[in-house]
Amino acid sequence: ETGVTQSPTHLIKTRGQQVTLRCSSQSGHNTVSWYQQALGQGPQFIFQYYREEENGRGNFPPRFSGLQFPNYSSELNVNALELDDSALYLCASSYAGEETQYFGPGTRLLVL
């Protein structure tokens, strides 16, 4: 059983650019959530996808968007990057209705 993987591990972008981060869920998991973890803070919930549809969103603007694919891999897209978007982005997968999420190692994004 493979765990949750994320790519890339690190990324440097310039303010105003767009970025796509990728996540491969643990085998069989049909739900994925994305979190933003700024330096020195706890993770903040961005949104969750279930069966390719967004079914919950945190307090993040629309320039944060996502996709979930039939094989349950997913993407987080961020448009018009701002300096404050610099953070560790974590994805977590789970079975729908189960309370335990399994986290990937994260992608560290630096916006200059």
Place this chain on the structure above:
Amino acid sequence: AQSVTQLGSHVSVSEGALVLLRCNYSSSVPPYLFWYVQYPNQGLQLLLKYTSAATLVKGINGFEAEFKKSETSFHLTKPSAHMSDAAEYFCAVRQNTGGFKTIFGAGTRLFVKA
């Protein structure tokens, strides 16, 4: 609305001493509660979880936590600290009525002195 407060952003203990990391939560519905550990440059690893069964929950690496509804607390303990326990610890809450959103505390960094 749900929230989590972790008391103490930094805790330092000597190797072999008791570890106590404090977490208080607020939830309008019965919660699920979690403790996660994060090592440098890594993701989150689940230590233990409370899901309305036994109030004393045992986790990995010798950690345990007790759910106290009257105190709205879910403190994490370990009888004897090991150098390898040095990491960041996060308490988290999630509603158990089909909610999707997990709320994390700000974290407590544990230092273990030789």
